[in-house]
Structures are given as structure tokens and as C-alpha cells.
Amino acid sequence: MEIVLWVLLGIVVLLLLFYVFTYNGLVRLRNQVKNAWAQIDVQLKRRYDLIPNLMETVKGYMKHERETLEAVTNARNLAQKISDSGAAARSKAEGELSSALSRLLAVAENYPDLKANQNFLALQEELASTENKISFSRQFYNDSVLNYNNKIQMFPSNIVAGMSGFKTGEFFEVTAANEREAPKVSFS
Amino acid sequence: MWEQIRSNQIRSAVLVIGMGALLFVIGYFLGLYFFDSGIGGLLIAIALWLIMTLVGYFQGDSILLASAGAKKIKHDDHPRLYNIVEEMRIASGLPKTPDIYIIDDPSLNAFATGRDPNKAAVAITSGLLQQLNRDELQGVMAHEISHIKNRDVLLMAMTSVLLGAIVMLSWYGSRIMIFGGGGSRRDSSSGGAAQGIIMIVALLLMILAPIFAQLIYFAISRKREYLADASAAMYTRYPEGLASALEKLGASSGQLKSANQATAPMYIVNPFRKKGRAATDLSSTHPPISERIRILRAMGGGASYIDYETAYKQVHKGKGSVIPASAMSLAGDSSQTVSRASTADDPGRLERTRETSDVMWKLSDYKTIECPCGTKLRIPPHFSDKSIQCPHCGQKHML
Numbered sequence: 001m002e003i004v005l006w007v008l009l010g011i012v013v014l015l016l017l018f019y020v021f022t023y024n025g026l027v028r029l030r031n032q033v034k035n036a037w038a039q040i041d042v043q044l045k046r047r048y049d050l051i052p053n054l055m056e057t058v059k060g061y062m063k064h065e066r067e068t069l070e071a072v073t074n075a076r077n078l079a080q081k082i083s084d085s086g087a088a089a090r091s092k093a094e095g096e097l098s099s100a101l102s103r104l105l106a107v108a109e110n111y112p113d114l115k116a117n118q119n120f121l122a123l124q125e126e127l128a129s130t131e132n133k134i135s136f137s138r139q140f141y142n143d144s145v146l147n148y149n150n151k152i153q154m155f156p157s158n159i160v161a162g163m164s165g166f167k168t169g170e171f172f173e174v175t176a177a178n179e180r181e182a183p184k185v186s187f188s
Numbered sequence: 189m190w191e192q193i194r195s196n197q198i199r200s201a202v203l204v205i206g207m208g209a210l211l212f213v214i215g216y217f218l219g220l221y222f223f224d225s226g227i228g229g230l231l232i233a234i235a236l237w238l239i240m241t242l243v244g245y246f247q248g249d250s251i252l253l254a255s256a257g258a259k260k261i262k263h264d265d266h267p268r269l270y271n272i273v274e275e276m277r278i279a280s281g282l283p284k285t286p287d288i289y290i291i292d293d294p295s296l297n298a299f300a301t302g303r304d305p306n307k308a309a310v311a312i313t314s315g316l317l318q319q320l321n322r323d324e325l326q327g328v329m330a331h332e333i334s335h336i337k338n339r340d341v342l343l344m345a346m347t348s349v350l351l352g353a354i355v356m357l358s359w360y361g362s363r364i365m366i367f368g369g370g371g372s373r374r375d376s377s378s379g380g381a382a383q384g385i386i387m388i389v390a391l392l393l394m395i396l397a398p399i400f401a402q403l404i405y406f407a408i409s410r411k412r413e414y415l416a417d418a419s420a421a422m423y424t425r426y427p428e429g430l431a432s433a434l435e436k437l438g439a440s441s442g443q444l445k446s447a448n449q450a451t452a453p454m455y456i457v458n459p460f461r462k463k464g465r466a467a468t469d470l471s472s473t474h475p476p477i478s479e480r481i482r483i484l485r486a487m488g489g490g491a492s493y494i495d496y497e498t499a500y501k502q503v504h505k506g507k508g509s510v511i512p513a514s515a516m517s518l519a520g521d522s523s524q525t526v527s528r529a530s531t532a533d534d535p536g537r538l539e540r541t542r543e544t545s546d547v548m549w550k551l552s553d554y555k556t557i558e559c560p561c562g563t564k565l566r567i568p569p570h571f572s573d574k575s576i577q578c579p580h581c582g583q584k585h586m587l
Binding site: 140144 | 267268271272274275276278279280281423425
């Protein structure tokens, strides 16, 4: 009788240990996802800050590109306004800002004076790098979400996740269809 | 990522313990031989190791950086390099951007240092900075950052300290045994046979231990290089960047003046490499560059660990493995690649050379004045006149 009791006790202890380790692992992954999301946020905010500087530098040279310039400013303001809403709406607005910006930078190729401006060159590097940082932070965020979701859905950790109410994370997709297209350049 | 780091930690622990045991065995037998007390020798070995470890842990990175003559840069000194490192910090999920250093040396190399991800540094030679375009530089920095992320830097620093202690003890021990008189040998009356056995064991140990320790060290180092390459491909989602950078590194044979055998594994390619040497051997800290390039190029558009492992098997005809099984499931979805459009504005070779030399002058406290005639005037830090005349067009510049 006593042996059976001890075995049962051992099993209970093992189950408890499994629960504790899996739970902690899940919490760590969830925090990583949260932190990764914050990283995207930092980079998106940095882009909002860079755009007014860019406009200030560019507007003296590109007087005939009012539409392109306005598109960027509007996209920026819209994106900033809805920056508190969910991932889906946000990624759409940010996607539109990205494509408006790349249109502007493509048009800037037609202005040799602007391209010789040191200020513009420095801003161009900052903007290009910020775009990269947004992509890389999104990449890290999606990788983190994938790891987290795998852990939540795969056996045996899914039992712990179900018991403790862990919910799968949402991917940050590139929803704006035109973000992957080559920017259209008009020479009118 | 966590699984992979943890399995690395277990393997590293085994390695470090193994090398530590080797060091203590040497200490024990040396003590037994010289002053009839194994414990005394053991204590000396432990003391030596402790001192070296403490120095290595707290001062190792600054010693390495200072001996390489590295200069720390800020964002404005070289915005592109700084941005690239930050991009890779984000892609790898490192908590803090490592300090960035430039070494004024025409040879091509780069390394990472620092005992933990919160206190790390990457360094690159000015020669390499001139050679690489943005994508290649990104590949190299991703490789260095993954050394930090995978905790290779700490592991290699700690093992190189152990290796150093073993080599030191063996070297001095064997010299004293062969050329000088041993302590207890003359006045010992207790059984000549036992004494002889101890002497033979001690001598054998002192000859074999450094070789053995070095082989472990090199083997681990080589595996780390593959893993860092795989991580770099995953972070950048663009293996070609690193492959093309390695190609440039492989084509040069310039040896880095400030490197030595113990610090060699920290560099992206072996700082003592000779041109055209392809054969892999046990006494090399790095796998052959040509092979690393072949693996990266065999990844066929993918960028995950699985793609790297497949490519590695393909190059090695199905033998061996570099990625811990627990890390294989990790994401590496290459559908969400970062656009490579930024290369369009990438400065060419000539601009990069100018840019790098500007940075090096600036880091040496020289001021630069650009004369409207196109001449660049470099003003030394202790220049005392109030104005200077352009030697080209004669215009006066106020300072």
C-alpha cells in the first residue's frame, strides 16, 4: 500500500513540476511577443518623427510635386491617429505610408540639386534604415508569435495553455497590397 | 531561440568542466612531483585559473579592444554602420545595441566581444568597412551579433582563459622539470618506482594536455562559426549578403597585426589565414571560407535553420549536423523578407573609402574643412593658428 502512495505522490510532483516549467515558458514567450510589439512601435514612431524633417528639406526643391508630398503627410497623420487600434488596421495604414514614402523617394531621383543636398542624403539613409528596422522588428515579432503559438497549440504544452487561458498571438501581416509592388514613377 | 541557447549552455558547461578538470589534474600531478603534495599543486592551479578568469571576465573585452587599437564610434560618425548594427540588434531581439568600434587596419576582419548581451561590442577594421556594400556589411554584422546572442563570446573567452592556464602551467612545469631541479625529487626517499611513475604521468600530461585542450577549443570554435552563419542568414533573411562578404574576405590574405592565437576565434574569419588554403584541419579555429560560402549559397532562397542544415548536409554529402535538433523548428519564414531596395542608394567603392578615411581622421581628433574648390583640409588636434590657407586655391579659412 505504502509503495502505491509514494508512486502516486511522485507522479503528482512530476506533473506539478511540468506545469510550473511549461507555464513559465509560456509567460516568457508571451513577454517576448509583447516586447517585440513594442519594438515595432518604437520604429514606427521614429518614422513619424523623421517625416516632418524630410518635408522641410524637400519642399523647397520639389515645388511641382505637391500631390506626392501631401500623400505622405496625410498617410503619416492617418497612421499616427489610428496607432492605438489593432494590428490589422494599423498595418494597413503603415503599409500605405511606406508606399507613399517610397513614391516620394523615387520622384526625388529626378531632382539632382536635392540629391546633392547633404541634409537630404542623411535623411535618406535614416529613412531607408528605419524602413529596414520596421521590417526587421516585424520579422522578429512574427517569429516570436510563431514560437508562442506553436507552444500553445502543440502537445503537451497545449494542456497547460488551455488551463491557464493563454491565447494565440496575432501576426503583423503586410496587408497593403501595393507595398510589395515597385513604386510607380510619373514623369509628367 | 531559447531552446537553442539552452542546449548550447549545457554543451558549453560540459566543455568548460572537462577543460577545468584537465587543468586541475595537471596542477595535482605537478604538485605531487615538485613538493610531494597534490593538493598544493591543485590550489596553485585553482588560484591561477581564478585570477585569469576574473581578469578575463571583467577586463577581457577592454583588453581585447585596446590591444586591437579599436576606436568607439557614435551614430553621427558613421550613420550607415551604426544603423546596420541597430537593424541586426532588432532582428536578433538583443536587448541593447552593442558598442561599435572601428580598428584602423587595412586588413579585412571583424569581431564581437563582451561578457553578456547587455555589455557587448562589435568591431570592424577600416579595411573591411571600405570593401563591403550595405548588404554585405549587414551579413557580417548579423554574424557578429549572433555570436553575442548565442553567448559564444562568453564561452570562448572563458575557454580561452582555461586553455591559457593549461598551456602556461604545462610550459613552465615541463621547462622546470627538464632543465631545472625538481623540489622533492632529490630528498625523496620514499620508493623510486612511485616517483618515476608520477614523473612520467606528469610529463605525459604536460605534453598532451595543451594539445588536447586546443583541439577541444578549435572544434567548438568551428561549430560556433557555422551556427553564427546560420543565425546571420536567418536574421537578414538574405544569405547572399554574408556569402558575398565572405568571398571578399577570402580573396584577401592580409594578417591582422593585433590578433593572437587565443583571440582568433572571436574574428569572423581566421586572422592568420593564408590565401587559397582550402583543406579543413583540426588545428584551425574557423571552417574554410570557401565551404562556408558554398553552404550559404546552397540554401536555395530559404533562410531558416532547416535550410542551413539541409545545405550543410548537401555540401558534406549527408554527414554531420550543426544545428541543435531543438532549434530546428524555429521560424525562418522567408516570405517576409526585408526589401533590398536600399542598395540602390548604396555608395560605391570610392565613396566608401573616402567616407571611412573621413571617419578615421575624425576619430583621431582631426578637424576637416571642405574648401569650396573641392579640397579637404585636415586640421591636426594641436594646430594653434587662427586661420589656414587652402594650398589649392589660396582661400583663407577661419578656425
